[in-house]
Amino acid sequence: MTQSIPQQLYRPEQVRETEGRAAELAGLSMWQLMDRAGRAVFECLHAEYPVPQRVLVLCGSGNNGGDGYVVAKLASLAGYSVRVCAVKAPTTADSQRAQQEWHQQGGQTESLSDWQDVEADVVIDALLGTGLTSDVRGEIAEVIDALNESGIPVLAVDVPSGLNADSGRVLGCAVTATHTITMVAAKRGMFTGQAGDYCGKHWFADLGILREFRALNEASVWRLDASQLQHAFSKRPWNSHKGMFGHVLVIGGSDGMAGAARLTGLAALRAGAGKVSVICQPGQQSLVGLQPELMVRGLDAGDQAADELLAEADVIAVGPGLGQGSWGQAWWQKVADYDAPMVVDADALNWLAKSANRREDWVLTPHPGEAARLLQCSGSEVEADRWLAATRLEEQFGGIVVLKGAGSIVHGQEYTAVNTTGNPGLASAGMGDTLTGIIAALLAPLFSHSMQLRQNLAETVGYAVLLHGSAADEAAQAAPRGMLASDLMDAIRKQVNTDDD
Template sequence: MQTLPTQLYSAQQARDIDRMAQELPSITGFQLMTKAAQAGFKAIQKYYPSASKISVLCGAGNNAGDGYLIAAIAIKAGYLVQLVSLVAEEKLHGDAARAKQEFIAVGGKILQDYLVIDHATDLVVDALFGTGLDRAVTGYFADAISYINTLSIPVLAVDIPSGLNADTGNIMGCAIVANMTITFIVLKKGLYTGLAADYCGTIIFADLAVPDTIIQSLPSKERLLIPSELTKRNASAHKGHFGHVLIVGGDYGYAGAVHLAAVAALNSGAGLVSVATRREHALQTHICSPELMGHALEQLADITELLAKATVLVLGPGMAQGAWAKSIWPTLIALDLPRVIDADALNLLANEPTYSDNWILTPHPGEAARLLHCSTADILQDRYAAVRILQKEYGGVCILKGSGTLICAGDEVDVNTTGNPGMASGGMGDVLSGLIGSLLAQKYSLIEAARQGVYLHGLAADKAAASKGQRGLRASNVLQFLTEVVN
């Protein structure tokens, strides 16, 4: 599969870039539309070589124009093509109307009933709505999309699956479920987070030869996460060079969480890892891994010396929100050490918000909602906006977990592309917090530890899924691949 660019753009930026390109004397709107159609048809030939009968679903805008031209090219190449328009022909204007005439000129006929698309079709091309959709899909359009989604036929979406919000990755009423999306000129940020993964399928890209100078003239504040390699260790290195991670958590009934985080820190290269937990759990720490150092924590005085030795704190795995956690929390949160705040530590923080530039927060959408005192639905409405607000209000680096995990240390946002649905099980967040704590201990900056941790966590999960399958994937399976991916 092709290497994609890293920068992501909003729908408005994409339109601005399209407009600026057309202001050049050498480029017209119709030429861009023609290039898009040619790229779309090449994708059909490359990825669906056995398709001979294709159905193209069109609306009224330039996205529809792409569809008309793809259909025209396909007819000339000998494909059996049926084109269904869900709007009256007179609603097409400008380049889209010209594209319609090109289609008619090669013998194409415009059909009105989407029910003609049936199981005899080899491929559906979705050219109904583009990035300019600004309201929920309803009525006849929604009926057509729902019908297409019931067919067991591959779908190629043109630029973006119809009904998917190009900025947020949310669904606007309903959306086409595509097997592949070919997007043009720039990558749209809504293709990579939220619900997008359920609707886009494989994403491929065509730049349509728009000059880089135009694209670079508009700043992009979102990008795909592409980490650098971890630094090579010196031959003379010793454990003191790679920090001492102290993981605090594991109230009664939650010993597994703190142990997962601790083993993740070990497996990803921390020099020393200590676990401060309830007395009964501390006695069992060596059973989990003999390299771990277990310390009984019933009151904070029990670990005063340990806190002085630690270089990084991971707070929250299995901590719960009972009297024990509340008794130790005020002092732990005030310590001036690099900290990873996860799980119930996030809920304790939400109850008494404070700000720090020396921590990494790792909420899932529900925890983010509690931190911002809103609903989970509010968070999911615009994940990009939510992670920026979190970082502004709490400081440090904020990671908003989920499909297309977001990492924010200011105005810019990184979007992760590793990971899989098998990670939807208990303990995965504990592994991530331990991994990030380990990277902090190895002297990576907050933002680099967050970026590398999220990426490598997902990569280890992908390797685990490739070995064992996604269904039933456990956090402990991911632990087994951490040492491989950090090397």
Template structure:
């Protein structure tokens, strides 16, 4: 299959690209549909080469037309194809009708939905609804989608899992749970937002052989973060470099009983390449932190006055892991925010900021959905229902760069295009992962003056390390498991 593009689009943008190809580049619409069907069969053979009994389920529009083409081409390869139409074929129009007629002319048989139509399926191709769906499904369609999901066969969705909103990742009553989603012309925002990550499976891509540059006709709504984000910020080091040239990070956190959070953030900053890392923590935590990671400098602080000289010596601050929301945490946050140092803010520092909001262009906020809700004064569900808008709202209200954590972590900064991380895994939903991310971002920020770039690179490095650690299995993954993989991820020029 073709490599995924960086651009991520709304449904309207993809439709505009489609019209551009047809109206301006003079590519017949049925040619595009045929290309989509060919790509579907290529994906089928690539992902499930031994499967021979395929059920193709077609809906009423051009997505269904793609399915008819795929079914016809699969039959020509001597694959056993059952085609199920969820609408009366007599109601098909345009290219979908032509695709249906070509399928029948080639000897294909169209069957209506029945309770046992999926009984022998080895693979199901979902060609029910495309990107234009914007209404709740009726009860009968919801029941059919549940039956498809429950049939036990892997599902290949064409363009988008049917029932999923292409822009928000909302589910219109029910949506296909695809093992693979083959996206045409452009990637859709809904793959990465809302419930999208639960439904798309592995995303594949085909540009339908559009001419080079054709997809640049319409600006995207977001960009995926790729490894160039790391390589550009963290080139191979000069042989004569020393630790003083790699930046100094001050991690502020670790209140009573919370030494682990600050310690993990500190080690993560070291693993990300920061030259010097100091942890300012509650005095009783110093011994345990230095004993477990002697490369960290650690200072006990009981009040803000003790913190001031350490802030002065640091290049980047990271505050929040294990900070607490009591008087001690508030005092340390206040003095940190009085400085003009670039600052990564997480965890309890975000909760304190939500209580007394202010704005700053030199910080990176890293909320999870619950913290994001507190920053905006809304519920977690409201954040999750429109993650991109929530990240934009936080950036508009508080300034700086916002990292909205979760499946499909978002990085939003000012008027720049938002970035989406499509790496990472469910095993990373475990204690301390946010503390590690804070340290990684701070460690990278200490090595560059580009704060938004450091946020993007840090998010990607954290996700990549999580995926490497999860090769042994996602369940039971610990935040500290990432430490062994972070150096690999922050040295892309040295990987083989």
């Protein structure tokens, strides 16, 4: 019954509002959905812990708790030693029926306060569902904190209790699950923000109504995973030449930050750009030019040679190492409204926060701190609802927004995606510069023949973000601590050649 996680993600409210209608269209009752949900959780339990063990089921009063009673009944029938502790009596008709069947099986329902007296090898978290909107408090919060400290493996029903399934934010506290079995549709909040530290391994059960549910709902978000890279890059023709793959111009590398521009340029080359030029602050050429394939010029914004390079470029990547001095400011003022597709990162985003330009042919790549400066709010506000922050950025500044972080979000007017690749090794200097180079490289061929392209721009940016995270996973080799941005380069090259084997 459990399946791989779909690419289509939805808001929890879409499930709550339409699952009844979807079940009706599929010829199922809501009780049958609850029974199937419980069976999906039991399937996970039996797959991961096939030898019957001691199971504790923690039940809330709603339908999430009803799923828990179904699990308890099935596990008991399969020979597991099962005890159930509940917050209070079930409040919905289906959850009442589920509890009744558990009791008819010979089970008992104990008070939630008794849970720590129960010896358990596995816990089923059926306390709180996807409708939670306020912080967890009181006894349930105490139970969650103690459960997390216990180290006992936890299977979460639909969503770890305390995690907002829409935003990915922890509401006060949340269960740190070992496995999460989500129902009907995968929820978007479980793949970004704080969610990665709480969901554990994802399982999915559509309960037999996915076709009907999709007929009633459009996907809110597309999920990006490494498997999609297998067919992302077509084989290059035998008579290829560098002009076919675009000219990327990197503008950055001020005094003391030449390495940022070099990383961006090298990543663009490794991701397949035909040609990469770098404009850096005069005096920094030798540092950027340590990579001989990069064509490096030390230029001020007013130099005639600068205009010639700008005219030759298919895509401009501005910001890595740009700095907040007069050199960087002059360059930002020169290119902010320049007629060429652009990737805007790092200090260029800080200049954007002061100038408030808007255009549709650029890609903005802020981390939460930069997003906060652009939106004139706090970083915690950005992280509280990353979807909203990305939407606000696109509405205010236009183009395509890449809100970086755990579960990076790619958002355009008609396309939103969340990246599920990457690891903590990306939390080091230079990783954002590398991403900027990859994005520029993947965009460059689209504009190298003066193509009037808009419809696939956001999807292309999504592939760039996916490539960056997947390359980081390959480079980390299960050892992310101490990983450098330059460590990604060989993996980037390998992953853009998946169809060239």
